[in-house]
Structures are given as C-alpha cells and as structure tokens.
Amino acid sequence: MSELTGGLSVASTKLAEIVGPEHVLQGDAIGARYTQDLWGGERIGDARLVVRPGTVEEVAAILRLCDGAGQPVVVQGGMTGLVGAGLPDANELVLSLERLDRVEDVDPTTRTMTVQAGVTLQAVQEIAAQHDLVFPLDLTSRGSCTIGGCVATNAGGNRVLLYGMTRELVLGVESVLADGTVVDGLHKLPKNNAGYDLKHLFIGTEGTLGVVTRAVLRLRPAPRTQQVAFCGVPSFDAAVALLHRLQADLPGMVSAFEAMWDSAYALVLPHRDEVRIPLAGRHPLYVLVECSGSDPGTDGDRFTAALAGCDELIAEAALGQEPVEVRELWRVRERIPAEALRIHPLFGFDVSLPTGYIAEYVERVEKDLRAHWPAVDLVVFGHLGDGNVHFAVLTGETTMEKKPLVEEIVYGNLAPYGGSISAEHGIGFEKRPYLRHTRKQAELDLMRRLKHALDPHGILGPGRVFPLEESP
Amino acid sequence: MSELTGGLSVASTKLAEIVGPEHVLQGDAIGARYTQDLWGGERIGDARLVVRPGTVEEVAAILRLCDGAGQPVVVQGGMTGLVGAGLPDANELVLSLERLDRVEDVDPTTRTMTVQAGVTLQAVQEIAAQHDLVFPLDLTSRGSCTIGGCVATNAGGNRVLLYGMTRELVLGVESVLADGTVVDGLHKLPKNNAGYDLKHLFIGTEGTLGVVTRAVLRLRPAPRTQQVAFCGVPSFDAAVALLHRLQADLPGMVSAFEAMWDSAYALVLPHRDEVRIPLAGRHPLYVLVECSGSDPGTDGDRFTAALAGCDELIAEAALGQEPVEVRELWRVRERIPAEALRIHPLFGFDVSLPTGYIAEYVERVEKDLRAHWPAVDLVVFGHLGDGNVHFAVLTGETTMEKKPLVEEIVYGNLAPYGGSISAEHGIGFEKRPYLRHTRKQAELDLMRRLKHALDPHGILGPGRVFPLEESP
Numbered sequence: 001m002s003e004l005t006g007g008l009s010v011a012s013t014k015l016a017e018i019v020g021p022e023h024v025l026q027g028d029a030i031g032a033r034y035t036q037d038l039w040g041g042e043r044i045g046d047a048r049l050v051v052r053p054g055t056v057e058e059v060a061a062i063l064r065l066c067d068g069a070g071q072p073v074v075v076q077g078g079m080t081g082l083v084g085a086g087l088p089d090a091n092e093l094v095l096s097l098e099r100l101d102r103v104e105d106v107d108p109t110t111r112t113m114t115v116q117a118g119v120t121l122q123a124v125q126e127i128a129a130q131h132d133l134v135f136p137l138d139l140t141s142r143g144s145c146t147i148g149g150c151v152a153t154n155a156g157g158n159r160v161l162l163y164g165m166t167r168e169l170v171l172g173v174e175s176v177l178a179d180g181t182v183v184d185g186l187h188k189l190p191k192n193n194a195g196y197d198l199k200h201l202f203i204g205t206e207g208t209l210g211v212v213t214r215a216v217l218r219l220r221p222a223p224r225t226q227q228v229a230f231c232g233v234p235s236f237d238a239a240v241a242l243l244h245r246l247q248a249d250l251p252g253m254v255s256a257f258e259a260m261w262d263s264a265y266a267l268v269l270p271h272r273d274e275v276r277i278p279l280a281g282r283h284p285l286y287v288l289v290e291c292s293g294s295d296p297g298t299d300g301d302r303f304t305a306a307l308a309g310c311d312e313l314i315a316e317a318a319l320g321q322e323p324v325e326v327r328e329l330w331r332v333r334e335r336i337p338a339e340a341l342r343i344h345p346l347f348g349f350d351v352s353l354p355t356g357y358i359a360e361y362v363e364r365v366e367k368d369l370r371a372h373w374p375a376v377d378l379v380v381f382g383h384l385g386d387g388n389v390h391f392a393v394l395t396g397e398t399t400m401e402k403k404p405l406v407e408e409i410v411y412g413n414l415a416p417y418g419g420s421i422s423a424e425h426g427i428g429f430e431k432r433p434y435l436r437h438t439r440k441q442a443e444l445d446l447m448r449r450l451k452h453a454l455d456p457h458g459i460l461g462p463g464r465v466f467p468l469e470e471s472p
Numbered sequence: 473m474s475e476l477t478g479g480l481s482v483a484s485t486k487l488a489e490i491v492g493p494e495h496v497l498q499g500d501a502i503g504a505r506y507t508q509d510l511w512g513g514e515r516i517g518d519a520r521l522v523v524r525p526g527t528v529e530e531v532a533a534i535l536r537l538c539d540g541a542g543q544p545v546v547v548q549g550g551m552t553g554l555v556g557a558g559l560p561d562a563n564e565l566v567l568s569l570e571r572l573d574r575v576e577d578v579d580p581t582t583r584t585m586t587v588q589a590g591v592t593l594q595a596v597q598e599i600a601a602q603h604d605l606v607f608p609l610d611l612t613s614r615g616s617c618t619i620g621g622c623v624a625t626n627a628g629g630n631r632v633l634l635y636g637m638t639r640e641l642v643l644g645v646e647s648v649l650a651d652g653t654v655v656d657g658l659h660k661l662p663k664n665n666a667g668y669d670l671k672h673l674f675i676g677t678e679g680t681l682g683v684v685t686r687a688v689l690r691l692r693p694a695p696r697t698q699q700v701a702f703c704g705v706p707s708f709d710a711a712v713a714l715l716h717r718l719q720a721d722l723p724g725m726v727s728a729f730e731a732m733w734d735s736a737y738a739l740v741l742p743h744r745d746e747v748r749i750p751l752a753g754r755h756p757l758y759v760l761v762e763c764s765g766s767d768p769g770t771d772g773d774r775f776t777a778a779l780a781g782c783d784e785l786i787a788e789a790a791l792g793q794e795p796v797e798v799r800e801l802w803r804v805r806e807r808i809p810a811e812a813l814r815i816h817p818l819f820g821f822d823v824s825l826p827t828g829y830i831a832e833y834v835e836r837v838e839k840d841l842r843a844h845w846p847a848v849d850l851v852v853f854g855h856l857g858d859g860n861v862h863f864a865v866l867t868g869e870t871t872m873e874k875k876p877l878v879e880e881i882v883y884g885n886l887a888p889y890g891g892s893i894s895a896e897h898g899i900g901f902e903k904r905p906y907l908r909h910t911r912k913q914a915e916l917d918l919m920r921r922l923k924h925a926l927d928p929h930g931i932l933g934p935g936r937v938f939p940l941e942e943s944p
Binding site: 198354387 | 891921926
C-alpha cells in the first residue's frame with residue numbers, strides 16, 4: 001500500500017481507476033481553490049488528496065470505496081460558505097463536484113430546471129431568464145456558488161421575503177449516501193405526498209447525510225417590472241413600519257427589503273469611483289426596497305404612490321425604475337458584505353430573531369461588548385424583512401483570540417428573543433460550539449441519530465454541524 | 473397480567489395510572505369515532521383499547537410503556553383521512569389526541585400561533601381571523617380535521633396555489649418519538665439554518681416516525697378583499713390558459729383555481745334546495761377562481777378587467793364579490809367531494825401531474841377503463857392550479873373486488889407524466905401497494921432506514937406507508 005498519501009486510507013491509484021488519473025490531485029497540483037474559501041478567512045484547510053468525479057456513478061464508486069475504508073470525505077462546491085464546512089482536514093479526501101456542471105433539462109411545462117450540483121447559481125439564473133422565467137434564489141456570491149452548495153446549506157439571500165429559502169425552491173434532489181447508494185428523488189411535482197419527502201434529509205444538512213449530485217429547481221414566471229427605492233430612514237421602527245406598510249399596500253410584490261445601519265453604509269462611501277452613492281445625507285438606517293410586478297402600465301405609479309403614502313417614514317429616497325438604475329442601487333447593498341469580509345480579524349455573525357426586536361437586540365449586544373471594548377463598533381446589515389441581520393464586530397483586537405468572548409455575548413443575547421445563531425449560513429465548524437444556544441438536547445440527539453442511520457461510519461464531513469461522538 | 477386486553481401487550485391499568493381511568497376506554501365504551509373514519513368507508517377498524525392523554529408528558533409516558541412492551545400504537549386526530557391510516561387493527565392501542573385541544577399562544581409580532589395537536593383547523597382559522605390574520609390552509613373537512621393530522625399528512629387543500637402545503641405553513645413542531653423522547657422543536661423563525669431542520673421528519677410521514685403533539689403555525693396578513701368567479705369553460709385547454717393568464721395579470725392574487733368536470737358538477741345539481749347553482753348552461757368544464765387582494769378600492773375592477781380580458785376562454789361566468797356570494801360559489805365546489813364520498817363502492821383517487829397534461833391523462837385512464845367497463849364514468853374535480861385532480865371511477869361494480877384492476881389502470885397511466893399516486897392524501901394502507909409506481913427502490917429503502925432509526929421496535933402506525941419488513 002505504498003501509494004497511500006500520508007494520513008489517508010484510500011489509495012490515489014484506486015481513485016484514479018474510477019475518475020481517471022488526471023482527476024486525482026496530490027501535492028503541488030492541489031491549488032488554493034481546494035484549501036481556502038473564497039473569502040480568504042483565517043482558517044486554511046490542508047488538502048492532501050483531491051478527487052474530481054465527472055458523473056454521479058463516479059461519486060457513488062468513490063463513496064463506496066471510502067465507506068469501506070473508513071476514509072473521511074469533505075464535499076466541495078463553489079467554496080463560498082462562511083462557516084468553514086468545505087475546508088479539508090489533512091486526513092480528509094476532498095471530493096470536488098466542479099465537473100458536475102451540466103444543466104440537463106429546462107422544462108417550461110412544469111417550470112423546472114434539472115441541473116448537476118456543480119452548476120453555478122448565476123448560470124441557472126441566466127438560463128431561466130432565456131425562458132422568461134426566474135430562479136429567485138439570489139446571493140452576492142452568485143457567480144461562484146454552486147447549486148449543490150446552495151441545496152446543502154439551504155441558502156437564503158436577497159429574495160427569501162417573497163420566494164422562500166432554497167428548501168422552498170427545490171422540488172427534487174438526487175443524492176449519494178455514504179455507502180454509495182444513489183437516491184434518485186428528482187421529482188418535479190409541487191404536490192407529492194407519496195411517502196416521506198426525503199429531499200429534506202439533504203437540504204440544509206451541510207453534506208453530512210449525503211452528497212447532493214443533482215436537483216430539480218422550481219422556476220417562477222419572470223416579473224415584468226422591477227423597481228427599487230433606496231431610502232434613508234429616521235429610525236429602526238420607521239424601517240419596520242415601512243416594511244409592513246409596503247407589504248400591505250403591494251401584496252406579493254415586495255421582493256426584497258434590505259437594511260443597512262449607517263456603520264455599514266459608511267463602508268461603501270470610500271468607493272465612489274466604483275459605486276454611485278444614491279443619497280445626499282446620512283441617516284441612522286437605510287433600506288433597499290425592491291418591488292416586482294407584472295403590469296408595466298401601472299406598477300411604477302403604484303410603487304411611487306405607496307412610497308409617497310409612507311412619507312413620514314422616509315427621510316430621503318432614490319428611486320430606480322430602469323434596469324441600470326436598479327442595478328446601481330443594488331450595488332450599494334452588495335458592496336457591504338464584500339467590504340465587511342475584508343475586515344481582519346473578522347468577528348462576523350448571521351442571526352435571526354423576530355424582526356421588530358432586531359434593533360433592541362443589536363443595542364444589547366453593543367452594550368455588553370462595550371463593557372469589554374469601550375470603542376467597539378458594529379457593522380450591521382441584512383435581510384430585515386426576514387428577521388435576519390448580519391454583522392461584524394470591530395473590537396480593535398488584532399488576533400482571533402477573543403472571538404469566543406464576542407460569540408458568547410452575541411449568541412447569549414439571542415435567547416430572550418428565541419433567536420437563531422444561524423439564519424442562513426449554517427453551522428459548519430464555525431458555529432458548532434454554540435448550537436446549544438438554539439437547539440434543545442433532544443434535537444441534538446435526534447440529529448446525531450439521523451447521522452448514525454445514514455452515515456454509520458461517519459465519513460461524510462465529519463465534525464461539521466456537531467461532533468460525531470461526544471455530546472455536541 | 474389478567475388485566476391485558478386480548479391481543480394487546482400493555483395493561484389498561486398501567487395506562488390508567490398515566491392518564492386516569494376515565495381516559496382509558498375498552499369494550500362497549502369505545503365509540504365509532506375510534507373505529508371508523510368520518511367518510512364511513514368500506515374498511516372499519518377494530519379498537520380494543522383507547523387511551524386519551526391530556527398532556528405531552530402523558531403521551532411520552534404512554535409511548536415509553538408501549539415501546540418497552542413492543543405494543544403497536546395508532547395515533548388518531550380528527551379521523552378525516554382518506555387512506556385508512558387512522559383505522560386501528562385489533563392488536564393496536566388507539567392513541568387519541570382529542571384532549572390536546574388548546575391554542576397556547578397567538579403572537580402577532582411573529583405572526584405565529586402555537587397549538588396542540590388536537591385543535592381543529594377551523595378553530596385555528598377563526599382565532600387567526602380575530603387578529604386580522606389568516607392561516608391559509610383550508611380543507612372541506614376543516615371543522616373536524618385537526619392540526620396534528622394536517623401536519624402528519626402534510627395536508628394540501630384549496631389554497632396551495634398561493635400559500636403552499638402544510639409543510640410551508642408550519643415553522644416548528646413538537647413530537648414524541650417511539651421511545652417517549654419529547655423533541656421540542658417549537659421554533660418561530662422563518663429563517664433558521666442552525667442544524668438539521670427536524671420538523672420534516674414529522675410533517676407528511678403519517679405518524680410513523682413520531683407523534684406530533686404541538687405545532688407553531690405561520691400566519692399571514694388577512695387579505696382585505698376576496699372575490700370569486702365561477703366559470704363554465706369550453707375546454708380543458710381554455711381552463712389552463714385562463715389559469716396562466718390570470719396568474720400573469722394578477723400576480724400574488726390568484727389564491728385558488730379549482731376545476732370541476734361536468735360529471736362532477738352534475739353531482740351537485742340535484743341539491744338546488746341547499747346549493748344555489750350559479751350558471752344557466754352546462755359546459756365541458758367549470759372553474760372556480762378566487763382572487764385575494766389588499767385594495768378594496770381597485771381589486772374589484774382589476775379582477776373583472778382580468779376576466780374580461782379572457783373573454784374567449786370563458787363561456788359563462790358568475791361573479792361573487794360580497795362575502796355571502798363568495799361563500800355560495802364555494803359551496804358548489806365543496807359539495808362535490810361530499811357527494812363523491814357517498815358513492816359506493818368508492819374507487820377514489822388523488823393524483824398529481826404537470827397541469828397541462830391532466831385532460832390527456834384522464835382520457836387515457838377512461839379509455840383503458842372502458843375496455844373493461846364500457847359504461848364507465850369518471851367524476852373529476854380538484855386543484856387544477858396545483859396539477860392535482862381527484863376522481864371517482866364509476867364502473868357499475870357492486871363490490872370492491874375489482875378495485876385493484878382499476879388502481880392498476882389509474883396508477884399505471886401516471887408513469888409517462890412523472891405523476892404521483894398521492895398528491896395530498898398520503899399513502900396509509902390504501903395506496904401502499906402502489907408506492908413503487910412513484911418512488912424508486914433506493915427511496916423506499918431510505919424510508920425504511922429512517923423508520924428503523926427512529927422507531928426501532930416498529931410500534932408507530934406499523935404497516936402505514938410501507939410494510940415494516942419485506943420489500944414494499
């Protein structure tokens with residue numbers, strides 16, 4: 001067994017028999033794409049062996065081999081995750097799905113698209129648009145993130161408010177279990193109560209119960225109009241009131257409601273060369289409202305009338321009705337995470353709680369942090385309409401050492417609101433120590449029971465979400 | 473152990489210690505509510521012992537006792553199911569959740585309602601309305617069916633088109649596992665990616681993986697306007713075109729699109745004393761379109777303008793804009809299943825397939841049936857907007873003997889369309905032999921693997937959905 005790579009228990013030659021030698025990478029041939037996520041975070045993985053299957057059958061053969069040998073496997077998509085789930089440990093085989101990149105079927109009759117796991121979200125969006133349809137999932141990382149990753153993490157993003165998370169946008173999933181069994185659940189029907197709905201075992205379980213290889217995506221009719229207002233608002237309560245008023249006045253049309261605290265907006269201001277700043281003044285909070293409709297004749301007037309009716313809730317607004325204007329206003333919002341992810345060391349969070357309490361929660365966190373770091377600053381933004389905010393904590397620290405203290409404060413303050421430590425990013429390694437803040441012991445035990453049932457040798461993404469053996 | 477009821481392996485005295493003797497029923501004290509479903513079908517259960525817990529802790533204690541003794545249990549809600557899952561076998565303990573009938577919390581901040589499993593759907597609807605909110609799930613059996621049953625069967629109904637099935641309307645579930653473990657997953661957040669989303673283990677699994685004891689329901693703002701048009705249409709294709717046209721013209725507003733073949737409409741005509749017949753003529757097909765909106769000033773005009781724009785697709789229409797008119801038109805549609813369920817012997821079906829192919833499918837089924845029964849008639853109706861039709865087959869048979877032949881034809885014809893043998897009613901006992909028509913072997917194996925993991929002694933609803941041991 002001289003061909004074994006140090007620490008691994010499957011031989012590269014065996015893998016090469018399955019996928020061909022050119023798709024097994026070792027040593028210097030392993031590029032940064034397999035060891036780092038796209039954000040270039042603090043944590044870097046150690047990849048010794050990478051395999052790139054080209055078919056589902058190859059995925060199955062690889063997993064059969066690994067399951068027999070007790071070889072841990074980490075699945076990789078676009079490496080845009082924020083919780084470290086895709087970063088390999090030295091003893092793990094990297095299973096990259098990058099070659100499963102085919103769009104297999106677009107079916108306007110059922111409004112579905114069937115794609116392989118490695119297809120990017122942006123490719124799906126563009127192909128849907130060619131059929132006058134839309135796949136409503138939308139993330140800033142759309143150009144790199146893959147459908148397999150979106151499914152495995154139940155991705156959220158900008159339009160959950162109107163269309164739901166990935167879970168609601170996927171009709172069927174094909175997965176490969178740890179033992180190599182291919183579970184073909186590529187159903188296309190919105191109503192199907194014929195037995196257990198197995199796709200939920202693979203959606204949002206971060207690759208720990210099976211490898212998602214294909215998905216049937218649910219498409220929607222493309223809206224005929226899309227308008228955006230970028231508003232400076234006088235207070236958090238005004239933003240919430242604006243949300244509810246517009247949802248009531250424009251039912252089924254408010255497709256995004258994004259908020260930015262002034263600290264987040266400030267991150268974009270230095271980049272006027274690349275981003276057009278829409279407002280003249282500064283405000284406590286900014287919101288980007290997107291309205292999607294079907295009537296080019298009247299939607300513009302309806303949207304401006306609805307906004308005019310909320311006059312006292314808006315200090316200043318910029319309206320975008322042409323596609324180029326809409327894109328320009330979105331660019332302000334989208335620049336924020338790009339800038340926030342450049343903060344080092346990054347103490348970043350993604351929490352959810354009932355919308356109305358978000359400002360109170362942020363204030364409590366800030367107050368508790370200030371007891372330790374008097375000059376602390378929070379960069380806050382996110383999907384206000386979904387009760388989901390992201391924030392970065394700037395303590396002035398230069399290392400990650402104090403992160404656990406920050407985390408205790410951030411997560412500890414969620415309890416009175418019934419909040420979640422992860423609205424959309426998942427758990428991975430990053431948030432594992434805090435899962436108890438959100439989930440009961442019986443829930444954790446049941447998760448582990450599922451894991452043992454579907455992956456008895458624990459080869460799939462071991463340690464992601466919860467440790468395999470001890471109490472999490 | 474003289475107190476053991478024949479065939480059962482837990483003693484009534486042990487159960488009485490848990491729930492009090494008045495809530496353990498035996499012999500003549502067991503009424504028809506525990507042995508028959510509300511439809512009075514051909515199949516009647518045999519209940520020897522009934523236990524009626526009043527708390528979740530009592531449910532847990534009962535299941536612990538049964539799990540230890542290997543005692544099979546059948547859970548009962550409102551007994552409105554159509555696939556026989558709630559009917560007891562003589563060796564099963566009936567676990568009736570009728571006493572878990574409390575609405576525990578209505579939270580307008582999060583737009584949620586937390587209820588115990590035995591609360592009826594109608595009670596939930598009425599309480600939501602008191603808060604100017606709506607729980608959009610709606611079934612003809614609303615007055616009897618319970619939330620526990622709706623969750624366990626992932627109920628569909630009249631407004632799936634706009635709001636989704638029960639799965640989409642439930643944020644959290646509390647369940648008791650076979651071994652008595654209470655899994656409290658009563659989350660209220662629409663976005664929560666903190667670990668596996670366990671509620672999907674209990675939604676739509678027909679009580680075979682756990683007993684649903686509480687649920688957090690997602691409420692929506694009540695629509696301010698509701699209008700209905702009852703239309704006679706010249707053809708199936710006209711009905712589909714009407715659906716797509718109205719959905720495009722009134723996005724987010726078409727909340728129901730129900731179809732009735734003339735054979736179904738004919739069932740209502742003899743009941744003019746109770747149901748006002750809205751149209752003067754007879755047509756190949758009828759549709760009931762419901763439009764829900766938020767603007768009392770303009771919604772009426774928008775709806776009538778949209779209908780007027782579809783003039784060539786509608787032969788005759790009756791419009792209901794006042795609540796009493798809306799209710800009258802719905803009554804026509806709702807009378808149909810009530811009448812269809814009185815057909816004896818009832819060969820009834822609930823299938824889904826891509827909407828555009830429904831008429832073609834029905835014609836193929838009719839043609840194949842006619843080869844055996846030249847005078848066969850099909851009573852067809854259902855949720856056309858969801859690709860879901862119900863139908864009763866009238867062969868002229870007087871016994872159920874030939875049902876398997878009818879079923880083979882009905883289910884066999886689904887394959888070319890990728891259809892499902894159960895859109896919303898579930899599998900239970902009734903459709904178990906045909907699950908293979910819709911699901912792959914690997915899916916069936918995975919269902920069984922889940923069942924063994926969560927209920928290793930097989931005490932929960934044994935034999936529902938699939939047989940425990942052999943290949944299904």
